[in-house]
Amino acid sequence: MAKTKEELRDILDHFQLNEKVTSAEPFGNGHINDTLKVTTDKGEIKYVLQRINHQIFTDVEALQNNIHIVTSHIREQLEAKGETDIDRKVLTFLPTRDGKKYYFDGESYWRVSLFIPRSKSYEEITPELSFEAGKAFGDFHAMLSDLPEGTLKETIPNFHNMEFRLRQFHEAIEANPAGRLDEVLDLVEEIERRAEQMCVQERLYREGKLRKRVNHCDTKVNNMLFDADNDQVLCVIDLDTVMPGFVLSDIGDFIRTGANTGAEDDENLDNVNVNMEIFEAYTKGYMEKAKAFLTPLEIQLLPYGGRLLTYMQTVRFLTDYINGDTYYKIHSPKHNLIRTKAQFKLLQSLEAHAEEMDRFMQKWL
Numbered sequence: 001m002a003k004t005k006e007e008l009r010d011i012l013d014h015f016q017l018n019e020k021v022t023s024a025e026p027f028g029n030g031h032i033n034d035t036l037k038v039t040t041d042k043g044e045i046k047y048v049l050q051r052i053n054h055q056i057f058t059d060v061e062a063l064q065n066n067i068h069i070v071t072s073h074i075r076e077q078l079e080a081k082g083e084t085d086i087d088r089k090v091l092t093f094l095p096t097r098d099g100k101k102y103y104f105d106g107e108s109y110w111r112v113s114l115f116i117p118r119s120k121s122y123e124e125i126t127p128e129l130s131f132e133a134g135k136a137f138g139d140f141h142a143m144l145s146d147l148p149e150g151t152l153k154e155t156i157p158n159f160h161n162m163e164f165r166l167r168q169f170h171e172a173i174e175a176n177p178a179g180r181l182d183e184v185l186d187l188v189e190e191i192e193r194r195a196e197q198m199c200v201q202e203r204l205y206r207e208g209k210l211r212k213r214v215n216h217c218d219t220k221v222n223n224m225l226f227d228a229d230n231d232q233v234l235c236v237i238d239l240d241t242v243m244p245g246f247v248l249s250d251i252g253d254f255i256r257t258g259a260n261t262g263a264e265d266d267e268n269l270d271n272v273n274v275n276m277e278i279f280e281a282y283t284k285g286y287m288e289k290a291k292a293f294l295t296p297l298e299i300q301l302l303p304y305g306g307r308l309l310t311y312m313q314t315v316r317f318l319t320d321y322i323n324g325d326t327y328y329k330i331h332s333p334k335h336n337l338i339r340t341k342a343q344f345k346l347l348q349s350l351e352a353h354a355e356e357m358d359r360f361m362q363k364w365l
C-alpha cells in the first residue's frame, strides 16, 4: 500500500539518521522490494529507504542478519586491504533508534542504508564496464569465500534450485489457477524439452562433484554501482539473496542481464540476442579474480550457467504468469508472458552460441 509523505517521514524517524529528511521518492526498478531515495532538508539525497517484501522474504530477522554479516565482513576485508573511501564500497545499513536492523510499522518491514554518492547503475553496459563488473563479482566471491559454512541462512529456501523451480512450475500447470494454461502450451513444451539437461548442478552436487559457495544470487547488471567519476565499480548492492549456492548463479545472471542486446521484457524479440563481446569481457574479468578458486568443472560449466539462469528465469516468469501474477511486480496485464518470451528468445540465442562460448573457455582449462 502506498504511504503518504507524513507516514514515510514517521517511518524514517524510527531510524538513527544524523540529518533532517524531507522527502522520499521511488527509486530503481526492482521487481520485489520498494526502493525510495531520501532527500535531506539541504536538498541532498542521503539515504535509501526500502520496504522489504515479507511475503517473499518471510524471515526478515534472518534476512537482515545475513546482510549485516555480509556487509561487516566485506568492510573488514576492505580495511585489511588498506582501501579508502570504504563507505562507497560497501553498503551501510542504519540501526533503528532501539538498535534493531529493521523497523516494523505493524504492516510492513523497513530498512535504511546510506545512499552512495556519485554512483550510478546501468541497465545496459559496454564491454569495458562488463570487464570491470566481472572483476568486481570475482572479488565479491573471493571476499566472502572464508565465511564459515552455515553462517548465512538461505533467505529464500531453494532459491536457485532448478529441480525445485520445475516442481513449482508443474504445480502451477496442474492447478492452472488463472485459466491461462492453454495460451502458453508451446512455451510449456519448450521448457519440458530442456528440463533434464537444466538440472545438471543438482545432480553433480548429489554426486559430490560440485560444491556450494557464498553467492549473491541476483547479479543483475543493475545490482552493482559504478563510480560516476571514472566508471570503476564501487559496490555490489541488493544483498537480500546472498546465500550458499552454486557459483554458476552469479555468472549466469549477469550474462542473462548484461549480455542481452535487448531488455528483459523486450516485446520486439528481434532485439533480444546474446552480445558475445559482453560475455567475453565479463568472463575475462571474472576469471582474472576467480581462476584461483574455481574448479575445472565450474570453469567448464560457466557458459552453461548463462543458459541455466536464463532458462530458470523463463520458468519463473511463466510460472508466475500461469499462477495469475502473484510474485513479480507487473506493469501491464501480460507483463510476465512478455518477459517469458523475451527470456526464451535469449535462451535460444545462448544455445546457438554455446559451442563458441565453450571454445572461449578453453584458455582457462
Ligand code: ADP
Pocket (backbone or CB within 6 Å): 027, 028, 029, 030, 031, 032, 033, 034, 035, 048, 091, 113, 114, 115, 116, 117, 119, 120, 121, 222, 223, 224, 225, 237, 238, 239
Ligand atoms: P531492488 O530490490 O528494488 O532491485 P536495489 O537495492 O537493487 O533494490 O535498488 C534499486 C536501485 O537503487 C539500484 O539499481 C541502484 O540504482 C539504486 N540504489 C540502491 N541502493 C543504493 C545506494 N545505497 N546508493 C545509491 N544508489 C542505490
Ligand code: GN1
Pocket (backbone or CB within 6 Å): 029, 030, 031, 032, 033, 056, 217, 218, 220, 223, 238, 241, 264, 313
Ligand atoms: C528479482 O528484486 P530484483 O528485481 O533485483 C528476483 C530475481 C530475478 C529478477 C528478474 C528475490 O530481482 O531472482 O532474477 O527479479 N528476486 C527475487 O529480473 O526473487
Ligand code: MG
Pocket (backbone or CB within 6 Å): 030, 222, 223, 238
Ligand atoms: Mg536491484
